[in-house]
Amino acid sequence: MSSSGTRGIAARWSRGLCVVMGGLLGAVAWGGESSQAPENARAPTRERIEARCNQGEMKACSFLGILLQGGNGVAPDKRRSTELFDKACQGGLASGCYNAGVSYDQGLGVPEDAKRAAELYDKACREGEAKGCSGLGVLLKQGRGVPKDEKRAVSLFKKGCDGGLALGCNHLGVSYKEGRGVPKDDKRAAALFDKACTGDMALACYNLGGFYAQGRGVAQDGQRAAELYDKACALGDAPGCFRIGELHQEGRGVARNLTRAAAMYDKACSGGDASGCYNLALLHAKGLGVARDDARAAELAGKACDGGLAVGCMALAGIHAHGQGVPKDEKRAAELYQKACAGGVAQACQVLGKR
Incomplete structure (x- = not known):
């Protein structure tokens, strides 16, 4: 069952950037570039990493900044994290500039400052960091911290996409889908979503699933839409879980399976999708695919309401x-x-x- 709280393609493009940013900052990666530390740094302690940073190794500074974002067994210190990203950036590490840009963009340990974020993204982009190009493109599209310039945003999304960044391809696809900065072109949008989805960009899989469901830029194909929503869900996209649950409930593109629908709605709800909470509440209220449970239905309806639905x-x-x-x-x-x-x-x- 669809609802007014279900987020569409156009409404969700910026959320995708935040998801990827959060993943980068939360990952244990040296300099945000790989999962391996420098030579002779096997099982590095925080003290050893900090020592390497103090010795001028900028990747160590960026790596420590990532650890201090929290979630890796290290007490979070986001202000110090941003200082380290700034240091890495000033030391010539493009990924450090990008990471610092994220901190200022989202206000992580520092006051939110879109203008400063734009400067850092621009520097990262000019120094070859594709994520910086995409980040600056988003700010240009929104007109945050910089004058709004959708044509330049498109050129930056293209640069990011050409640099192998799935997120950049997704943003470029949305621009073609909306006709913002470029002529509207659903076929081109679909091709870009496909490229980004192949690169495991969850939001792009969701977007492409919507195109197949609607027959936009591609031949309508409910089964293919279901496959794409399923992939988006598996990659952590809560609205994708909601959509595959909806298809299982209605028997569109997949066999009708209320038990499977309930499981997908539960996953969507756990991921913060209010529509998933609402639809699961309805199933519990009616005993469809799950045991009837009025108390659970009330709890889920409350989550949906609190989620703005x-x-x-x-x-x-x-x-x-x-x-x-x-x-x-x-x-x-x-x-x-x-x-x-x-x-x-x-x-x-x-x-x-x-x-």
Whole structure:
């Protein structure tokens, strides 16, 4: 079941950049370039890495910066992390410039500063770091920190794509899909999404799945759409999990399988997709593909509502109004109907009008 909270291709292009950035910063990689440390640095301790950095080895500085982002058994220190990325950048390491750009772009340990991020991305790009080209392209497309320039953004996305960056290919595909900075061209967009998806860019697989589902730039093919959504999901894209769950629920492109649909909605919900939470709530409320569980349905509807999905608030309002899985609470129901109404659910407004 689709919903107003499902994110479309055009609305999700910038999220993809954040996902890739986060992956780069969270990975244990020397200088953000590979999974191997320099020679003679096997099983390096933080102290040894810091010593190498202090001796002027810029890859060591960038590697330590990545570790200090947290998640690798090292206490996070994002301010120090950004300082190290800056040091690596000043020492001539292009990936250090990119990493520092991410920190300023997202406000990681420093005040958010899109202008500074743009400068760092530009330097990284000019020094051969494809991710820097893509990062600067995003800011130019948004007009953040730099004057808006969609044509230049396209040229930078192309540079990133030509440099082997799947994310750059995806951004370029979105530009062709939207006709922003280039003439609209669905066939070209599909080819670029395909290239990026082949490079395991989850968002590109999702985007290409949408094209196959709609028959945009490619022949309509429900089975191929399902395969692509499945791949996007396997690569960690929560909306992709929602879409494959939806196809299994409706039997489009795949055999109808409510148990599989529920599992995919659960995965989507766990990944932060409000629509996945909402659809799983409906299955639990009706006992379709899963055991009927009113309390679980209420919990999931609450997650959907908290995730900004107005129909989730509407469902939760009904649950509280009737006491299904939760104690009956007319006051709470009224608050939720109001929230759903404000979110554009006409039925919620009608219910309020009768109260």
